[in-house]
Amino acid sequence: MTYRxxxxxxxxxRRPSLPPRLRxxxxxxxxxxxxxxxxxxGALVAVAVAVTVPLxxxxxxxxxxxPRAFLVPEGWRARQVYxxxxxxxxxxxGAARKAASASALPLPAAAGGNPEGYLFPATxxxxxxxxxxxxxxxxxxxxGKRFGAARIVEGARAxxxxxxxxxxxxxxxxxxADNPEDMAKVARVVHNRLARGMALQMDSTLNYxxxxxxxxxxAEDTRLKSPYxxxxxxxxxxxxxxxxxxxxxxxxxxxxDGDWLYFVTVAPGDTRFTADYAVHRTNVAEFNANRxxxxx
Numbered sequence: 001m002t003y004r005x006x007x008x009x010x011x012x013x014r015r016p017s018l019p020p021r022l023r024x025x026x027x028x029x030x031x032x033x034x035x036x037x038x039x040x041x042g043a044l045v046a047v048a049v050a051v052t053v054p055l056x057x058x059x060x061x062x063x064x065x066x067p068r069a070f071l072v073p074e075g076w077r078a079r080q081v082y083x084x085x086x087x088x089x090x091x092x093x094g095a096a097r098k099a100a101s102a103s104a105l106p107l108p109a110a111a112g113g114n115p116e117g118y119l120f121p122a123t124x125x126x127x128x129x130x131x132x133x134x135x136x137x138x139x140x141x142x143x144g145k146r147f148g149a150a151r152i153v154e155g156a157r158a159x160x161x162x163x164x165x166x167x168x169x170x171x172x173x174x175x176x177a178d179n180p181e182d183m184a185k186v187a188r189v190v191h192n193r194l195a196r197g198m199a200l201q202m203d204s205t206l207n208y209x210x211x212x213x214x215x216x217x218x219a220e221d222t223r224l225k226s227p228y229x230x231x232x233x234x235x236x237x238x239x240x241x242x243x244x245x246x247x248x249x250x251x252x253x254x255x256x257d258g259d260w261l262y263f264v265t266v267a268p269g270d271t272r273f274t275a276d277y278a279v280h281r282t283n284v285a286e287f288n289a290n291r292x293x294x295x296x
Contacts, residue, residue, distance in 0.1 A: 155253025
């Protein structure tokens, strides 16, 4: 026969039984009053430690602040941007204006330290610790990158303008166009008038000089003594009159084709362009009639 090892499932060998006095007791040990108290205190300490440790970890890891969105709309003037910055950062009125004057913002030399036109319209992230200097620099940096793009530089050169002059023209287009679709036509009027040596005669430049925004211009307004009075002075005003966006800049470097010299927005969505002064006078008369009806 072949030897077979014992099966692992076979019952173990019985051990000889012990005398009753040497057998282990099967009764559960009972705690004394002092033992129960010690066990209870130990459990409470363990629970306290388990609760306290996460609390300490939470205190050591402060919540991350989520940035707030700060919007600069197209066409806003610098003073409007300053007011909005003061409010967004919880600063006293005039703080952002002072920061703009005191800060060495990365402006082109042609701007002469004036950030008008270079507070680029966009949405910016703002935190509680954000300073007006940081926010304004962010805007100017953004404008420098956008306006320094090759297509802008080359487009300005193609029209015999510097980039800064293109920004000035774009700020006028931004203020004058009734809608984005009209921007390229308004830009063409600006180019046509400059090419002919005509005064631009833009109400938006007068409004900038007077610190207002209106479509009602009087004969007295056109006699204003100001470098921004484009009724009396030929050429572009000395600085931008607002902060133009990408669409206005694109309109100036790629204006529509046309011989227009005049335009007027007769009614919302109805801007009429013409090269005929008599037709323009008729359009202006219709505009005045509409305005009279609105006021009446």
